[in-house]
Amino acid sequence: PRNVVVTGSGSGIGAALTDLLRARGDRVIGVDLRGGEIDADLSTPRGRTAAAAAATEAAGGVVDAVVTCAGTSVPGTAMVTVNYFGTTEFVTALRPALAAARQPRVVLIGSISGTRPTDPDVVAACLADDEDKALTHAERAVADGHARRLYPSSKAALAQWARRTAVADGWADAGIPVNVVAPGIVLTPMSAGIFDDPEMRKVMDTAVPMPLNGYLRPEDVARAVLFLAGDDNTHITGQVVYVDGGAEATLREPAH
Numbered sequence: 001p002r003n004v005v006v007t008g009s010g011s012g013i014g015a016a017l018t019d020l021l022r023a024r025g026d027r028v029i030g031v032d033l034r035g036g037e038i039d040a041d042l043s044t045p046r047g048r049t050a051a052a053a054a055a056t057e058a059a060g061g062v063v064d065a066v067v068t069c070a071g072t073s074v075p076g077t078a079m080v081t082v083n084y085f086g087t088t089e090f091v092t093a094l095r096p097a098l099a100a101a102r103q104p105r106v107v108l109i110g111s112i113s114g115t116r117p118t119d120p121d122v123v124a125a126c127l128a129d130d131e132d133k134a135l136t137h138a139e140r141a142v143a144d145g146h147a148r149r150l151y152p153s154s155k156a157a158l159a160q161w162a163r164r165t166a167v168a169d170g171w172a173d174a175g176i177p178v179n180v181v182a183p184g185i186v187l188t189p190m191s192a193g194i195f196d197d198p199e200m201r202k203v204m205d206t207a208v209p210m211p212l213n214g215y216l217r218p219e220d221v222a223r224a225v226l227f228l229a230g231d232d233n234t235h236i237t238g239q240v241v242y243v244d245g246g247a248e249a250t251l252r253e254p255a256h
């Protein structure tokens with residue numbers, strides 16, 4: 001069986017993916033705050049390093065795929081420390097174990113919101129791999145009442161990290177595709193708050209129009225991940241695949 005490391009395995013998209021992977025015979029090493037095979041807090045450098053070491057050990061040194069679903073939309077600096085650094089640093093720490101696999105794959109869960117980053121300073125600091133600076137900017141955004149801006153910015157930075165990493169520093173040479181699956185609105189505990197509040201729901205339906213088949217179920221996202229994380233994906237890398245019912249196509253500026 002393939003060893004697949006899934007972060008955020010305890011809820012929503014990560015939990016649905018874990019079920020699908022296990023059903024097809026893969027071995028899932030789940031990483032989450034609690035309740036997974038590995039309990040870890042990916043918001044801190046220590047937590048990331050410890051989680052990557054434990055995952056490598058659990059996989060016997062060979063990780064066939066990593067899928068990062070851990071993330072938060074609670075307005076605050078964790079949007080940066082979990083969504084961005086909790087992903088990029090964790091995946092980077094797993095690279096030796098990925099390189100040891102026959103057909104390694106990396107899939108990150110981004111977001112349609114990453115098409116609309118609102119805090120360029122945060123995005124730039126993330127991409128410069130400067131967590132202290134990113135945190136300084138993030139803390140300022142929180143103090144200024146703009147904490148919500150950190151979410152799209154964290155996801156925009158993540159998408160750009162994946163594009164860059166896919167073709168830099170020997171990831172492609174090592175045979176490791178790196179892609180992002182960017183969902184529209186998914187019915188999970190994370191988005192549940194939106195549906196409690198009719199005003200918020202209206203705002204979201206305008207911000208994320210999904211003309212094809214409406215809101216996503218977590219397994220709808222997980223199935224797209226399965227392809228990108230599996231052996232059938234031989235040449236797709238550095239891509240952001242929008243699984244969004246047409247939101248990105250609706251929102252995109254016309255080409256010229």
Ligand code: NAI
Nearest residue numbers: 008011012013033041042043070071111185186188190191
């Ligand atoms: P969820 O809230 O159901 O699951 C997220 C998981 O991440 C939870 O199990 C949580 O414990 C874990 N997590 C949070 N902080 C962590 C930390 N510091 N260390 C380790 N684990 C941590 O959310 P959902 O909806 O399944 O989201 C999964 C991913 O999909 C996230 O990256 C989210 O940003 C993204 N996404 C979700 C959308 C939605 O509408 N639900 C839309 C677009 C993207």
